[in-house]
Amino acid sequence: MGFRVTDLSCARSGRAVLRGVGFAIPEGRARLLRGPNGAGKTTLLRVLAGLLAPSAGEAELDGARLAAEPERYGENLAYCGHLDSLKPQLTVGENLRFWAALFGGGPLGPAVAAFDLEPLLDRPVHACSAGQKRRAGLARLLLAPRRLWLLDEPTVSLDTAAVARLAAAIRAHCAGGGMALVATHLPLDLGPAGEGPGAGPVELAPVEAAELATGADGDPFLTGSWA
Ligand SMILES: Nc1ncnc2c1ncn2[C@@H]1O[C@H](COP(=O)(O)OP(=O)(O)OP(=O)(O)O)[C@@H](O)[C@H]1O
Secondary structure, three states: OOEEEEEEEEEEOOEEEEEEEEEEEOOOOEEEEEOOOOOOHHHHHHHHOOOOOOOEEEEEEOOEEOOOOHHHHHOOEEEEOOOOOOOOOOEHHHHHHHHHHHHOOOOOHHHHHHOOOHHHOOOEHHHOOHHHHHHHHHHHHHOOOOOEEEEEOOOOOOOHHHHHHHHHHHHHHHHOOOEEEEEOOOOOOOHHHHOOOOOOOEEOOOOOHHHOOOOOOOOHHHOOEOO
16 A cells, blocks of 8 residues: 555656656655756656656556556546636536536535635636635545545645645545645645655656657657657
């Protein structure tokens, strides 16, 4: 059980972005994903979410392997990318009910409380602020229980109180045995979930130009995956 990434590499438009990335997340732990702009955090999260093909390496979640068993692997994770993926014409409540029905999740109450959405339930998403939309998008994490949360810059647009709510949700997820990988440039208080063996930050450094992928005939655009 747990999450393990082994020797993962990925190229985008022929350029090596990830090279030999490896780390593990034990059950009940969360790790921050750190690195400067362009280091490959979004690329890594998209590969781990099954949205981008790696050029080498493997990820394994509770014994299910990304390459060999993508459906069983994918059933156990939730991915929140840069976009909130909300229907703008529907209210916040309608969006949440839609997601709960789609994923067979439980009642809305805990998700609404965790991200303070009660006052927004009847408001159309197109009339919400950026931070309000972000909170509604994150609340979906609590509507469909998944073992691993992959979060890409989830704190963007959130005020201090909302960042604390997000951190509390991650801590509670991990206290129940869940795991999380969170790309963020901001500090995030993960509490006990971010402490102990296998819980420190995963640091990504930009792949050096000398490591650029090249095709068999030296053309860099003959290798790698296209986004
Ligand atoms: N669609 C794409 N096609 C080709 N190359 C891409 C694409 N998206 C990103 N890249 C390249 O991949 C590298 C890593 O980008 P990525 O978005 O993964 O970095 P990041 O660490 O998430 O950066 P940031 O902190 O700015 O969000 C960059 O050099 C970028 O130019």
